[in-house]
Amino acid sequence: xxxxxxxxxxxxxxxxxxxxxxxxxxxxHLYFYWYRQILGQKVEFLVSFYNNEISEKSxxxxxxxSVERPDGSNFTLKIRSTKLEDSAMYFCASxxxxxxxxxxxxxxxTRLTVV
Amino acid sequence: xxxxxxxxxxxxxxxxxxxxxxxxxxxxxxxxxxWYRQLPSQGPEYVIHGLTSNVNNRMASLAIAExxxxxxxxxxxxxxxxxAVYYCILRDRDNAGNMLTFGGGTRLMVKP
Numbered sequence: 001x002x003x004x005x006x007x008x009x010x011x012x013x014x015x016x017x018x019x020x021x022x023x024x025x026x027x028x029h030l031y032f033y034w035y036r037q038i039l040g041q042k043v044e045f046l047v048s049f050y051n052n053e054i055s056e057k058s059x060x061x062x063x064x065x066s067v068e069r070p071d072g073s074n075f076t077l078k079i080r081s082t083k084l085e086d087s088a089m090y091f092c093a094s095x096x097x098x099x100x101x102x103x104x105x106x107x108x109x110t111r112l113t114v115v
Numbered sequence: 116x117x118x119x120x121x122x123x124x125x126x127x128x129x130x131x132x133x134x135x136x137x138x139x140x141x142x143x144x145x146x147x148x149x150w151y152r153q154l155p156s157q158g159p160e161y162v163i164h165g166l167t168s169n170v171n172n173r174m175a176s177l178a179i180a181e182x183x184x185x186x187x188x189x190x191x192x193x194x195x196x197x198x199a200v201y202y203c204i205l206r207d208r209d210n211a212g213n214m215l216t217f218g219g220g221t222r223l224m225v226k227p
Binding site: 033035042043044045048056058089091093099101103104105106107108109 | 147149151153157158159160161164166202206207208209210213214215216217218219
């Protein structure tokens with residue numbers, strides 16, 4: 001079964017450093033997403049991406065965050081200057097059509113620890 | 116977005132059926148009912164979805180009330196591997212690209 005692949009599985013970074021989280025969505029999917037989950041809390045939406053541009057973003061997704069699809073396969077989330085409160089699991093997801101009749105496929109996540 | 120209400124937790128015995136309820140009294144006519152689950156230390160996983168009719172797949176069955184204000188996810192024979200948080204989420208059929216809004220879900224514990 002096709003998978004969404006995320007790398008690395010765990011990243012530790014110093015506060016103030018930039019990090020890039022990488023995702024390879026399912027190849028024929030058109031809609032891409034980032035979510036995060038702080039330990040013990042709900043899964044929260046960050047951003048959705050379609051046709052090489054952001055289609056929706058949450059209040060969490062401020063100027064410190066950016067997304068990019070640099071080539072035909074990768075989808076990245078960059079955090080410019082990490083803060084302690086950015087420590088969380090970050091999940092990438094994709095789906096083929098974006099509409100309500102289609103399910104999302106999520107990756108296994110990247111655990112980001114900011115120290 | 117229409118909201119869903121689920122019990123915080125449920126317990127089941129291994130190899131017995133499990134019925135996970137979800138209330139969505141403000142559901143609109145174009146909302147699909149989706150279920151996802153999240154195993155410990157993993158990302159959410161799609162389980163099943165439906166609009167009006169009951170649905171079956173290899174993972175589970177979805178029973179939707181006639182007025183669509185509630186639904187039930189049915190695991191026919193719970194295994195230890197089914198211990199997870201189960202989320203009931205509504206998605207608009209016509210709103211392309213809209214995000215999933217996760218609530219607290221139901222934590223299912225399966226006893227051997």
